[in-house]
Amino acid sequence: MSDARSDIFARIREALKVKAPKPHLKGDGAPGKTSTVAKPWLPDGGETAEDSLTILAEQLAKLKAVLIRVPDHASAAKAVAELSVSKNWKKVAYHGHDLLRPVAAALTCENWEADASFDKQRLEGCDAGITTCESIVAQLGSILVSSTSSGGRALSILPHVHVVIAETSQVVPDLGAALALVKARHGTDMPSMLSFITGPSRTGDIERILVLGAHGPKELFLILVG
Amino acid sequence: MDDSKAIFLKDATVNAADGDQRAFINKALGGYYTNRDLQKARYRDWERARDAASMAKWSAVNDLANVLEKFVSNFERNGGVVHWARDAEEARVIILKIAEDVKAKAIVKSKCMTTEEIHLNDALEKAGYGVVESDLGEFIQQLRGEAPYHFVFPCMHVKREAISELFTKHLGTAPTDSPEELTMIARRHLRQLYIDADIGITGANFLVAETGQISITENEGNARLTAALPRIHIALSGIEKVVNHLDDLSVLLPMLATAGAGQPMTCYNTLYSGPRKKGECDGPEEFHLVLMDNARTRILADPEQRDSLHCIRCGACLNVCPIFKNIGGLAYGTTYQGPIGSVITPHLRGLKQWNHLSAASSLCGACTDACPVRIDLHHHLLRNRRNASKESPTLFDLAFHHGFTFVIKRPWLFALGGRIFRATLPLLQKLPLPYMGAWMKTRDLPKAPAQSFRDQWKNQNV
Ligand code: SF4
Numbered sequence: 001m002s003d004a005r006s007d008i009f010a011r012i013r014e015a016l017k018v019k020a021p022k023p024h025l026k027g028d029g030a031p032g033k034t035s036t037v038a039k040p041w042l043p044d045g046g047e048t049a050e051d052s053l054t055i056l057a058e059q060l061a062k063l064k065a066v067l068i069r070v071p072d073h074a075s076a077a078k079a080v081a082e083l084s085v086s087k088n089w090k091k092v093a094y095h096g097h098d099l100l101r102p103v104a105a106a107l108t109c110e111n112w113e114a115d116a117s118f119d120k121q122r123l124e125g126c127d128a129g130i131t132t133c134e135s136i137v138a139q140l141g142s143i144l145v146s147s148t149s150s151g152g153r154a155l156s157i158l159p160h161v162h163v164v165i166a167e168t169s170q171v172v173p174d175l176g177a178a179l180a181l182v183k184a185r186h187g188t189d190m191p192s193m194l195s196f197i198t199g200p201s202r203t204g205d206i207e208r209i210l211v212l213g214a215h216g217p218k219e220l221f222l223i224l225v226g
Numbered sequence: 227m228d229d230s231k232a233i234f235l236k237d238a239t240v241n242a243a244d245g246d247q248r249a250f251i252n253k254a255l256g257g258y259y260t261n262r263d264l265q266k267a268r269y270r271d272w273e274r275a276r277d278a279a280s281m282a283k284w285s286a287v288n289d290l291a292n293v294l295e296k297f298v299s300n301f302e303r304n305g306g307v308v309h310w311a312r313d314a315e316e317a318r319v320i321i322l323k324i325a326e327d328v329k330a331k332a333i334v335k336s337k338c339m340t341t342e343e344i345h346l347n348d349a350l351e352k353a354g355y356g357v358v359e360s361d362l363g364e365f366i367q368q369l370r371g372e373a374p375y376h377f378v379f380p381c382m383h384v385k386r387e388a389i390s391e392l393f394t395k396h397l398g399t400a401p402t403d404s405p406e407e408l409t410m411i412a413r414r415h416l417r418q419l420y421i422d423a424d425i426g427i428t429g430a431n432f433l434v435a436e437t438g439q440i441s442i443t444e445n446e447g448n449a450r451l452t453a454a455l456p457r458i459h460i461a462l463s464g465i466e467k468v469v470n471h472l473d474d475l476s477v478l479l480p481m482l483a484t485a486g487a488g489q490p491m492t493c494y495n496t497l498y499s500g501p502r503k504k505g506e507c508d509g510p511e512e513f514h515l516v517l518m519d520n521a522r523t524r525i526l527a528d529p530e531q532r533d534s535l536h537c538i539r540c541g542a543c544l545n546v547c548p549i550f551k552n553i554g555g556l557a558y559g560t561t562y563q564g565p566i567g568s569v570i571t572p573h574l575r576g577l578k579q580w581n582h583l584s585a586a587s588s589l590c591g592a593c594t595d596a597c598p599v600r601i602d603l604h605h606h607l608l609r610n611r612r613n614a615s616k617e618s619p620t621l622f623d624l625a626f627h628h629g630f631t632f633v634i635k636r637p638w639l640f641a642l643g644g645r646i647f648r649a650t651l652p653l654l655q656k657l658p659l660p661y662m663g664a665w666m667k668t669r670d671l672p673k674a675p676a677q678s679f680r681d682q683w684k685n686q687n688v
Binding site for chain 2: 003004005007008009011012013014015016018019020021022023024025026039040041042043044059062063114115116118120121124139140141142147148151152153154157158174175176179180182183188190191192193194195196197198199200201202203204205206207208209211213214215216217
């Protein structure tokens with residue numbers, strides 16, 4: 001028996017001997033190899049950094065994610081501590097990152113570094129996970145987390161609340177820019193998971209009615225420093 | 227008549243007459259139309275975005291061997307294992323073998339139509355493995371013992387009361403009529419299952435050749451959990467899901483969300499390049515990717531309909547299809563419902579048995595307009611009809627074709643026929659016409675004009 005792989009490739013090569021016509025296009029062609037090619041036909045992500053921040057705020061509001069802007073990292077820590085009290089969090093896990101340790105230190109509830117001693121059962125029982133991120137996409141209100149920037153795969157999805165702490169300089173206008181940044185930063189050594197998070201987890205499976213917190217976090221906070 | 231056709235006709239007739247159910251479906255889709263239009267309006271030029279999306283898929287599909295090879299070599303470099311399956315049976319065998327090798331006890335699945343296509347759950351259950359669907363809609367359909375109604379919105383036809391009853395029966399929860407409460411019941415029930423499962427099975431929306439990553443799109447977070455907590459991750463994908471560049475996703479991901487669900491972006495769009503890497507604290511130890519043909523190369527070999535492999539399974543064509551909205555998703559009896567299902571099912575399962583789906587269309591073209599990757603859907607329905615009558619013409623086809631050719635070649639006979647037809651039309655109204663029964667039941671024949679078109683033409687031009 002010849003192996004499945006060569007059979008499938010043989011079938012593909014045979015099939016492609018007859019060419020198919022190009023689709024009937026109305027404008028220009030495919031996105032380019034380099035992501036710097038502007039795509040002025042997609043949703044706008046803003047020309048200037050200020051535009052981008054405005055668009056981001058609008059998008060996040062529509063997605064029912066909460067944006068909190070603070071001037072410096074000390075205020076970020078304070079904001080998280082306040083949230084933990086007002087929301088009555090009992091257990092909080094965070095990504096072991098130099099910017100997040102002071103945030104955790106300001107908490108009054110039980111907290112631990114999720115990636116230092118990973119325990120999925122313990123993580124399931126916690127109220128909130130705090131992570132950094134790779135970048136933030138203004139155009140769509142998406143936050144890009146990765147297995148390296150966000151304490152692995154589970155921390156940003158298993159706890160009931162996800163808090164992201166980032167700097168305004170991490171905001172990029174559009175998805176193309178975020179993907180270009182990923183390539184520039186990680187090259188051929190990608191984190192095993194990269195995830196664009198666009199609002200709190202949601203479902204419309206029951207009568208197409210929107211419900212937040214299907215399996216992932218019910219609440220998403222973005223604390224933007226600067 | 228073939229079984230599949232007979233069942234289709236019966237179910238479609240019953241469902242089309244069910245006004246309540248139709249109103250329910252229309253109401254459920256109402257919010258989608260509003261949101262889709264709002265999101266589409268944010269595109270500075272939707273038509274050009276469609277061009278880019280269709281070219282991204284066209285260039286990958288028409289160079290499939292090279293792009294796939296590149297994807298696989300990059301994927302393997304990242305530490306994942308690729309398996310090849312010529313058909314559904316091979317894919318099932320591969321997955322069962324992995325389950326056996328790792329001595330799996332519990333398996334959790336996120337939504338994946340390709341696994342529906344190969345009836346994976348049946349196979350796993352027969353082999354003694356417990357499998358739980360984690361997507362809320364799929365979870366509900368699994369408890370109901372029913373196939374998905376719509377490949378993006380699997381249980382859109384089920385009313386909340388029925389879901390409440392279902393949960394009471396299977397999970398022992400108190401009845402409720404709140405969608406929120408019902409969602410939370412499923413959330414609580416499934417959380418421990420992700421933690422206990424040893425295998426997580428997902429699909430893939432895109433395979434990125436440039437980086438060797440697979441991209442998974444979902445709203446609930448269940449696929450994220452499925453690929454994070456179990457020790458083994460298995461993904462099943464058709465070979466046509468490949469794209470050339472990472473940047474192609476900057477167009478395809480937002481368009482998939484907007485066209486299919488009226489969202490700017492689906493809640494989670496995740497790229498996986500391999501199993502847990504050194505230095506990472508969690509994630510699966512093994513990552514298996516099953517790449518399956520299962521008749522995709524048959525579609526590839528048809529240059530006319532090759533573009534149906536561009537499909538990104540957004541579901542937009544179902545949402546706008548008057549046939550889908552009237553007969554419902556289950557009547558199709560296929561894995562993929564709606565216009566795209568009618569186009570590709572004959573390739574997957576045989577033209578003779580599944581051509582009737584292509585006939586069940588008003589050819590309004592709403593699907594073709596809605597498709598973000600510009601698949602020529604309604605013309606493909608016509609092409610299927612043509613191919614079917616070429617491949618296995620019915621007696622009626624033959625009689626009609628030869629009769630018509632005979633008459634049209636003889637103008638005098640054509641004119642005579644016309645005269646007789648005009649004269650007897652009022653009589654025909656009263657006769658039970660062969661082949662026309664279903665059509666005539668709810669319609670009257672038009673009045674015959676006094677003069678034939680040819681006569682009118684002649685008289686005007688004198
Ligand atoms: S055929 Fe087009 S509209 Fe239909 S599901 Fe596929 S991509 Fe979407």
